[in-house]
Amino acid sequence: MIRSVLSAGIGYGKAFTIEKSVTDNNKASDALIEIQHFIETKRAVYDTLERLKTQQSSDEIIGFQQAILLDQLLENEVKQKIRTKHLAAKEAFKSAIQNYIDTLSQVEDPYLKERIHDVADLSERLYLALDQKVKQRILEPIILVVEVLYPSYLFEYEPYIHGILVKEGSGLSHGVILAKERNIPVMVVNDVAIDANQYIFMDGYHSKLILNPSKKEVEGWLKSQADANNDLKQTHHPKRLYLNVSGETLIDPRYVEASDGIGLYRSEFLYFQKNAFPSVDKQVEVYGQFLKQFYPKPVIIRTYDFGDDKNPLNLGPLQRGVSDYFITYEKPFVEQLSALLVLNESYDNLKIMIPMVKGKADLLAVTSLLEKLHHKFGFSRPLPPVGVMIETEEAFMHLSDFTQAAFLSIGSNDLGKSLFQIDRSSVMDELTYAKMMVKAxxxxxxxxxxxxxxxxxxxxxxxRPVALAMMLEKNIHAYSIPMPFLKEAKQIIKQSKTRI
Known part of the structure; x- marks a missing residue:
């Protein structure tokens, strides 16, 4: 049943399947009502995209997505499926939009292949909009059951999700990364017959999945939760364990106390929550609450990192790297740095990290801009520490360019892709993967x-337990990890000390 655990942890809740929503039987009781629901929702999504489009005049991706929404063939196909197959609007649309994705998947042109992400993102946006009535009826914790975990699912259903079952996925996918940062367990399972009335208990620590558990089993789960909390208290020093964080929800105080700070705050996901750049005030509010919660422990805010499957709707094709800060989205980047400088006046535990650097010029360009903003607004405190994320082949080959960086963070996901062509969907032997990465x-x-x-x-x-044990043997001191791994990391460090 369970193929793998992508995010450890324990969860209990009622099954909730987006593809076949638990409150719909996929049969449209009135085809005309479903068709009208689809047309009205499509129009609302189009208007939302249009409002985003006004933020930046030359917008290729939004235009592409709007063209799909206006495609009469797509609309006719959805209507036909509602009438002849008696599908609900959301299921009819999901079936029809898959044709776009299948067509683009067969194209060899790399630029057109990138359009797959744009279509998939639009698909999830419209599907979730069609599903709002279902969302409003969620009244208790759920175990989300999906084919693939898209980040948009977490943004939409986060308050209710206590666990996630997927039929396919990778620990490197951004949906799983977000789940880990929210301490939500994720399991990859084979096809399992799960209906709307079932309750699910999942234990990612012991690879256990139980449908409709008994009261005794649930009580055992509650006890194991208490035992797991005690594991958080064990010491791991002199090593350092920081947390990966994104979003707006504050961290469980137990994890704040048990960790050494935030080693990576993924700021770009603030964009994806609303599909718009957050204002300076909003960023001051969000970053500030984490700086306050963790004070005096360090909080490292990574500046926006877009690209791959993290493409904003209102930006054109991205090259990834510092150059995009000054070309594609200079205004939002300046606003982000301004927000960070405002916070630096109140909090001395703030650090700024620049992703996807390639050489000394990237670090100098950002620090120079910070200095100009610092002078422009007349801030009194010195600039916060500015570090870089080593994750490109160019940076790896020219480490000497970064002797002036305040700190280094090793972005192992992109570094593995850059050096060894290990992408987010790669399947590789655990030991082989660990040896390759640990050497670099x-x-x-x-x-x-x-x-x-x-x-x-x-x-x-x-x-990764195997890789962490190997790195500890190499006397590597500091790690930034998702919350579900904190307890296990402490145990591995303890065992490593015992062996020494």
Whole structure:
């Protein structure tokens, strides 16, 4: 039944399937009502995209998505499925839009292949809009059951989700990354017959999945939760364990106390919650609450990191890297730096991290802009520490360019892709993957130690038990990990000390 655990943890709730919503039987009781529901929702989504479009005049991606919404063939296909197959509007649309994705999947042109993400994102946006009535009826914790975990599912249903079952997925996918940061267990399962009235207990620590558990089993789950909380209290020093965080929800105080701070705050996901850049005031509010909650422990805010499957709706094709800060979305980047400087006046535990750097010029460009803004607004405190994320082949090959960085973070996900062509869907033997990555990580760590620069390992590799044990043997000190791995990381560190 269980193929793998992508995010450890324990969850209990009622089954909730988006593809076949638990409150709909997919049969449209009135085809005309369903067709009208589809047309009205489509129009509302189009208007939302239009409002986003006014934020930036030259917008290729929004235009592409709007063209799909206006496609009469798509609308006719949805209507036909509602009338002849008696599908609800949301299911008819999901079936029809898959044709776009299938067509683009067969195209060889890399640029057109990127359109798959745009279509998939539009599909989820409209599907969830069609599903709002269902969402409003959720009154208790749920175990989300989906084919693939899209980030938009978490943004829409986060308050209710206590666990997630997927039929396919990778620990490197952004949906799973977000689930880990929210301490939500995720399991990959084979086809399981789950209906709307079933309750599910899932234990990612012990690879256990129970449908309709008994009262005794639920009581056992509650006891195991209490035992797991005690595990958080064990010491791990002198090693450092930081947390990966995104979104707006504050962290469970137990994890704040048990960790050494935030090693990676993924700020770009603030954009995806509303599909619009947050204002300066909103950023001050969100970043500020984490700086306050963790004070005096450090909080590292990574500036926007778009690209791959994280493409904003109101930006054109991205190259990823610092150049996009000054070309594609300069205004939002300036606003982000301004918000961080405002917070730096009140909190001395703020650090700023620049992703996807390639050389010294990238670090200098950002620090220069910070200095200009600092002078423009007349801030009194010195600039916060500015570090870089080593995750490109260029940065790895020219580490000496970053001797002036306040700290280094190793972005193992993109570094693995850059050095070894390990992408988010790659399937590789655990030990082979660990050996490849740890060798490169050790080289960066040794450089950092030689130049007395703090260095932290981020990304998926830091939360892999085999790889973590190997890195501990190499005397690598600091790791930024998702919350579900914190207890296990402490145990691995304890065992490592015992062996020494």
């Amino acid at each position: 990580i050790e080289e960066i760590d040794q450089f950092a130690k030689h130049h007395q620069i703090p260095c932290t390992v981020c990304g998926d590799i830091a939360s």
